[in-house]
Amino acid sequence: MSELNQPAKEQESFRQAMGWLHTWGGLVASWALFTIFLTGTIGVFDEDITHWMKPEVTAVSDFDPAAMTEQQRVAAIKKAQAYLQAHASDSHFWRIGLPTETDPGIRVSWRDQQNAAQDTLLSLKTGEPMPVVENRETEGGHHFVHMHYEFHAGMAGIWFVGFFTMIMLVALISGIIIHKRIFKDFFTFRQNKGQRSWLDGHNASAVLTLPFQLMIAYTGLVIFLSIYMPAGVLANYSNPQQFFAELLDEPMHRPETGVHADVVDLSVLFQRAEVMMGKPGRFMSVEHPGDSSAVTKVFGWFDEKDYYGQLLRDEIGNVQFDATNGDVMNLNPPGEYDKGTPMAVQRVMRIMHFANFGGYSVRWLYFIMGMAGALMMATGAILFLVKRRQKSLNEFGAQTARVYRVIEVLNIAAISGLAVACIGYFWLNRLIPFDIADRAAWEIKGFFYLWLLMLVHSACRPATKAWLEQWSLFTLLALLLPVMNLITTGHWLVSYWQTGDWVSVGFELTVLVFGLMSLGLVLFLRRKLTATERYSQPAKPSEAIS
Amino acid sequence: MSVAMMMSVALCYAAMSGLSLAMPRHLMDVTDRRLTATQVRVLRWTASLVLILAYLPMWQVWGAGTGFVVWVSVLSVTSIVLVLLLSYGPKWAVRVAFLMMLSASFLWLMQ
Numbered sequence: 001m002s003e004l005n006q007p008a009k010e011q012e013s014f015r016q017a018m019g020w021l022h023t024w025g026g027l028v029a030s031w032a033l034f035t036i037f038l039t040g041t042i043g044v045f046d047e048d049i050t051h052w053m054k055p056e057v058t059a060v061s062d063f064d065p066a067a068m069t070e071q072q073r074v075a076a077i078k079k080a081q082a083y084l085q086a087h088a089s090d091s092h093f094w095r096i097g098l099p100t101e102t103d104p105g106i107r108v109s110w111r112d113q114q115n116a117a118q119d120t121l122l123s124l125k126t127g128e129p130m131p132v133v134e135n136r137e138t139e140g141g142h143h144f145v146h147m148h149y150e151f152h153a154g155m156a157g158i159w160f161v162g163f164f165t166m167i168m169l170v171a172l173i174s175g176i177i178i179h180k181r182i183f184k185d186f187f188t189f190r191q192n193k194g195q196r197s198w199l200d201g202h203n204a205s206a207v208l209t210l211p212f213q214l215m216i217a218y219t220g221l222v223i224f225l226s227i228y229m230p231a232g233v234l235a236n237y238s239n240p241q242q243f244f245a246e247l248l249d250e251p252m253h254r255p256e257t258g259v260h261a262d263v264v265d266l267s268v269l270f271q272r273a274e275v276m277m278g279k280p281g282r283f284m285s286v287e288h289p290g291d292s293s294a295v296t297k298v299f300g301w302f303d304e305k306d307y308y309g310q311l312l313r314d315e316i317g318n319v320q321f322d323a324t325n326g327d328v329m330n331l332n333p334p335g336e337y338d339k340g341t342p343m344a345v346q347r348v349m350r351i352m353h354f355a356n357f358g359g360y361s362v363r364w365l366y367f368i369m370g371m372a373g374a375l376m377m378a379t380g381a382i383l384f385l386v387k388r389r390q391k392s393l394n395e396f397g398a399q400t401a402r403v404y405r406v407i408e409v410l411n412i413a414a415i416s417g418l419a420v421a422c423i424g425y426f427w428l429n430r431l432i433p434f435d436i437a438d439r440a441a442w443e444i445k446g447f448f449y450l451w452l453l454m455l456v457h458s459a460c461r462p463a464t465k466a467w468l469e470q471w472s473l474f475t476l477l478a479l480l481l482p483v484m485n486l487i488t489t490g491h492w493l494v495s496y497w498q499t500g501d502w503v504s505v506g507f508e509l510t511v512l513v514f515g516l517m518s519l520g521l522v523l524f525l526r527r528k529l530t531a532t533e534r535y536s537q538p539a540k541p542s543e544a545i546s
Numbered sequence: 547m548s549v550a551m552m553m554s555v556a557l558c559y560a561a562m563s564g565l566s567l568a569m570p571r572h573l574m575d576v577t578d579r580r581l582t583a584t585q586v587r588v589l590r591w592t593a594s595l596v597l598i599l600a601y602l603p604m605w606q607v608w609g610a611g612t613g614f615v616v617w618v619s620v621l622s623v624t625s626i627v628l629v630l631l632l633s634y635g636p637k638w639a640v641r642v643a644f645l646m647m648l649s650a651s652f653l654w655l656m657q
Contacts, residue, residue: 187566187625189633208625211618309608311615358608358616361551365619372626 015178022174023384027407029167030381031414034374036161038418040148041370043141044355044363045507050102050140052507053429055489056133057104065099066303070271072124073098073280076106077267079127084108085263088118089290092256096266097283102140105130107283137439138429143447144422149220152444155227161220162228168217175206182207195386202379205372212369213376219353222346248339251320251329254293261292261324269326273298273319276331282316286323294323300334308358311348312337378415385411409459409466416470417454419518423477423511424450430488464532468525471518478515482508549653550603554617556650557600559624563643564593566632575636597621 042049051057068076080096088094088110097107106127109119120129139146150157176182186207189200206213221228230240237243245252263286274281280301287295300317307313317334321327337344351357355366385408387393396403428446432439458466485508486492493512496504566572568589573581581589600620604613631639 184569187562187569187572187629187632189629191633204626204629208629209622212622309612311612352615357612361548362616362619365616365623368623368626369619372622 018174018177022171022178025167025174026171026380027384029164029171030377031410032160032164033168034377034381034414035151035418036148036164037370037374037377038422039144041367041374042422043144043148044367044370046141046145047102048141048503048507049144050138050142051503053138053140053426054102054136055485055491056136057102063099063104065101065104066301068098068280070274070280073274074267074271076124077270077284078265079122079124080106080108081263081266083122083127084110084289088112092288094286094289095283096285098281099124105135132434132439136429136434138443139440143425143444149224158224158227162224165217165220169214169221172206172210172213172217176210179203179207195383198379198383198386202376202383205376205379209369209372209376212366213373216353216370216373219349222349223353225346247343250332253287254295256288257292259292260290261294263289263294263296263323264326266296266323269296269321269323270298272326272328273321276319276328277317277334279317279334289323292324295329296321296323304356305359307356311351311357312344313347313351313357381407381411381415408463409455412458412463412466412470413451413455416467416474417451417458420454420470420474420477421447421451423474423481423514426481426511427477427484430484464525464529468522468529471522471525475515475518475522478511478518481511481515548607549657550607551616551620553603553650553653554600554620555624556646556653557596558617558620559628560643560646560650561593561597561600562621562625562628563639563646564589564596566628567640568593572632572636575632576640 076098077096084091084094084096090113091110092115093111095107095109097103097109099105099107103121105121105123107119107121109117112118121135122128123130146152149161151160153160179185185200185203189204190196193200226233226240226244233240233243241253244250266284266286270281270284273284277298277300281298282301284296284298287293287297297318297320302316315332315334315337318332319328320330320332322329337347339347355363385404388404392400392404394400425443425447428443428450432442432446436442454470457470460466461469482492486495491504493505493508496502496508567576568581568586570580573579601613601617604617604620607613608616628639631642
């Protein structure tokens, strides 16, 4: 008998071990992962959000970047080079971007002496920086994208996100192992049943979107493969640059020589590159301008729509020149991707992760599945405490109650606090004055301050009240957003509708839908709060006696 | 949203609702009728067939690889809608399923 039981027992203890891993690994990672998922999901619509966040751009120009003539492009490059030579001659890196739909000027960026990124938008007419009232300085929707892969913390942030993404894969696999009824409970969501509902919600949001969750976590790691797994390259190449040069079949990065050499007329190189690629250029970069090692690279024009349906996207094309004498160093012609299978595999995974291979229908699918992922993190973190609310499991001895309280505060700040910070970011975009220095950075700082404020708030208030108040604030901010927009800019849902600005209509409608869902949550929480107050009041005297 | 996408959404939803109704637990919420073992088998096979049919328009428009990615995505999203409907208004889950089958056939006839 006992021998027969052995495998079953082993299986059971394996499951228990996986359960432990899932519970604690999941809990520790849930706050960071919720942040990554919520901001990453919002970031699916980064360009559309940027469009809404720059209301002056639509008002000022009805300019179509794809319709620029060759002369206009060349003139723009000339103006940009003149500006950079006058204002950033000591820089190590320049970049010149031609106008786009959200940036109706010449975008010049450079690295200053401290290696900090600087950029400005030049007017197409004058070549001087555009007045701030015509171009609100903002990171726009890219803030959310940056947030989700690096928390605005550069390399440290990329490692931080990678670490938690790895835990997510562990939590997904261990979750599959401990879920005994994947198929039996496939369509099951029992609402309004306390702990049961939290578990159902956690399971359903994960199981129904499992392919997506596995894909998005895995591809997210693969994008930064060379950062997360550097050992292979470091073991075989004394200079990692050489590895990339070989892999991409491109000339190696040239180190600075310290010998001065003027940059030739970039517009001439730009024009030559256009001829070589057989298509218009879109942006160019210059490494080490002013040094004899200077190299410039011109990239071809591309329109996302041309690549719809392609998981392995064609090359947009680029040409590399010696920037001191105009010699061609490399031509990467537009057309079929030809960098070998490993790079092609990585490229396919990047494109799957970025959700830009199929227009709005694919973006919406990703948005909904991403929100389901965020819901999976949130319900998991809440479930941890719901399970322990009735009866403490005493994992930390005398400190258990205190640890639970810390988890509770972090849950509130990470979930509803982040939601408030995200919607608050849109308010800051309209409320921060135009002429403030580093305006774009202030919007992001404001986002973090607001988040911090929510953390303090959740630490100071009883849990149910903290949830209620933060979701009430979110509801107000979301539902009043169009009104605030009307007061500050004169645009809002209705005027967008009348002028046919469907992107802004979609943005404000989506915000309103989230406001309404949050309103439903607030009403639910209020009912619950009054119910518990009614029950707990007569209980107090007896508590005092016992 | 393209016709292919609408078609795939309709078929995926219908297929998943068929699979869910083949389970006694979900059928109970909708009707007092019980299905025989054969009926359950027929329902499951039909639903699975519809599920594969839902891939065809995606394949046609997006190609095999991209089509597969989009098909799986549509499957996930329609399943979320189905689960919410099964929970908050099970009768509506079935009505929407019939509506979806109807519109899918309509779209097919229009082609």
